[in-house]
Amino acid sequence: MGAEQIRRWESGALAHAVSDPFGQGPLPWLRGSENYFDDTGQVVPWYADPTLARGSTGGGTRTADDVHRQIKGFISTGAAAPGEAIDFHITVDPPQQFTVDIYRIGHYGGDGAAKITTSPRLSGIVQPAPLTADRTVSCHHWWQSWRLQIPAYWSIGAYVAVLTTVDGYRSHIPFTVRDDHPADLLLVLPDITWQAYNLYPEDGRTGASLYHAWDEQGRLLGEEDAAVTVSFDRPYAGAGLPLHVGHAYDFIRWAERYGYDIAYADTRDLHAGRIDVGRYRGLVFPGHDEYWSVPMRRTVEAARDGGTSLVFLSANSMYWQVSLSPSPSGVPDRLLTCRKRRGPGRPVLWREVDRAEQQLLGIQYAGRVPDPHPLVVRNAEHWLWDATGAGEGDEIDGLVAGEADRYFPRTALPEHDNRILLAHSPYRDGEGATRHQETSLYRAPSGALVFASGTFAWSPALDRPGHVDTRIQRATANLLDRICKRG
Incomplete structure (x- = not known):
């Protein structure tokens, strides 16, 4: 593997750049204007505190990547309600302390998000390598790193957990807080489609999505060699945010600015009949x-x-028509399967099953x-x-x-x-x-x-x-x- 190839993977944007029509990669709110650089010249997300953005070393916060896995994580549940808990599974390399800042997406006077809480300082460990079977990558065997108990007073909505190591590496985990109260509008976040595009790990070796995988030389392969089943038990590639997640956040910021009465759910909530x-x-x-x-x-x-x-x-x-199945440990709706056009049997395009x-x-x-x-x-x-x-x-x-x-x-x-x-x-x-x-x-x-x-x-x-x-x-x-x- 050449250094040039590894640098491309470390950008955390290789697979995203393949199919992102806005060229924004996995951080769709990062714009190329001076307003989004801090005083050290580092590009920072618009929601970050200036002190957090610079990191404790003063060298600026850097985005974690899937080769070195400085800090990466996922949650082992789908959307959760106030009063419920969300379990975080996080790997940190080299092992060191880290914090989790929780932001809620919204208008917030133009800020675009508000910090809701910060975890205590947590001890990070190097989790085992992802498991792979027939191109399905799973981290369901990672130890639990932190449990977030969602207070009853939290607002429902779209949230982002920002993971930051002591030495200044950052990654993200999106999640949804929902409840059962009536509202004018229900916003449905497309977590099933997000996972279909997730190439984690973007390491030139083991990562796979429903679109891409790698060959032995680290070349990106197409749909005919991609995964048929992908797991929700893994981080999102690159910076930890799904492709096109910004489209949902664009709508949320605008709709909350104008006061629409909105409830929140994920597509897996629709699938499971929870709505x-x-x-x-x-x-x-x-x-x-x-x-x-x-x-x-x-x-x-x-x-x-x-x-x-x-x-x-x-x-x-x-x-595409898909099916969901339990994880190896029996947790419902943690595996997503779509055969695309491979092999005999029932077609998987909705328009090909006479339900266009x-x-x-x-x-x-x-x-x-x-x-x-x-x-x-x-x-x-x-x-x-x-x-x-x-x-x-x-x-x-x-x-x-x-x-x-x-x-x-x-x-x-x-x-x-x-x-x-x-x-x-x-x-x-x-x-x-x-x-x-x-x-x-x-x-x-x-x-x-x-x-x-x-x-x-x-x-x-x-x-x-x-x-x-x-x-x-x-x-x-x-x-x-x-x-x-x-x-």
């Missing part, structure tokens, strides 16, 4: 949400048919968008575009990006009382051919609204520096206000 969808006026899927199990789809279709609206703010939703995603979304995945293109407004007289200033045929720069959906005329539509396409945007695909993106809205017979943006760039347009668009902010508010019966 009473009748408690909510709408379900919001804020980020890339590509991998769906049969119970997830059944629950969401029942929500729509019962009058609960659905809001899909990304593209390529509900594309368009039958729920109103549109479906069309392909990648190599370079951002404008979103072209259609049906500008519709209430979604009210007070946005958008006119018929107006172009919203850069809003068709990453991946795109469109209406497929030969594919069945869902039952609807009315249906409209609110954007029709040409773009060039990887071969230079002209294709088009569409944004869809329909009203189900139950009265539920189902909105699909058809692009990766919608959530970033709500609150990500360099991507904000006031027209998209207003249109999204028009949609959510109608779902929540505001105004």
Whole structure:
């Protein structure tokens, strides 16, 4: 293994860079402006305390990597409720003390997050090497490092644990705090899709996702050689945050700024039947949400048919059909399996099992968008575009990006009382051919609204520096206000 290859792996962004259309890697809120450098010239996340950012050595905090595993960790549960506990499993090399700072994502006067608590100083150990079997990587045998008892008074929401060693290395673990109280909107964080993309460890040897693995020379292999099953019992690659996690955080910061009444859950909560969808006026899927199990789809279709609206703010939703199974120790829903296109048997694309995603979304995945293109407004007289200033045929720069959906005329539509396409945007695909993106809205017979943006760039347009668009902010508010019966 050459030094150049190892340096690439140590960046913690190799696999993420393969498929991140915004080029933000695993830390989507890091921007290249002077506002995000501390006084030592180190780039730091926007939420970090200046003293923490510099680290005790004064040399600046550095991101841990998957080769040296300076500090990496995961939690052995999914979402948890106030009053419950979350167990952290963390490896530290060389062994030394570390702390865990817990932040909650939100608006917080523009800060984007607030520190909620800090652990005591904890003793770090070098955990055993990950176990691998048929490209499935698992750390379920790691010792417990810390138990966080969630106080009853904590707010539900999206949280990030920031792990920092005494010598200044940092990694992250995202988690969700949920409860069962009714709310206007339920935000569903796509933890199943996050895990599908997780290449941990990005070490040029053993890491594998549903997309990639390594050969003996440390070269990155494609889907035909990737894992069929991946485990939730392992850290996320690189800095410890999932690919596209920023899309959910963009929506959360914006929605909490404007005071929407939001509950939180993970897609595994949908899968396991832990959610009473009748408690909510709408379900919001804020980020890339590509991998769906049969119970997830059944629950969401029942929500729509019962009058609960659905809001899909990304593209390529509900594309692959997956199954979840217990860990070796019997903990439910810790292994994610998707065969992709390998071997005989039942197909695993929803559209190939005669249940195309368009039958729920109103549109479906069309392909990648190599370079951002404008979103072209259609049906500008519709209430979604009210007070946005958008006119018929107006172009919203850069809003068709990453991946795109469109209406497929030969594919069945869902039952609807009315249906409209609110954007029709040409773009060039990887071969230079002209294709088009569409944004869809329909009203189900139950009265539920189902909105699909058809692009990766919608959530970033709500609150990500360099991507904000006031027209998209207003249109999204028009949609959510109608779902929540505001105004």
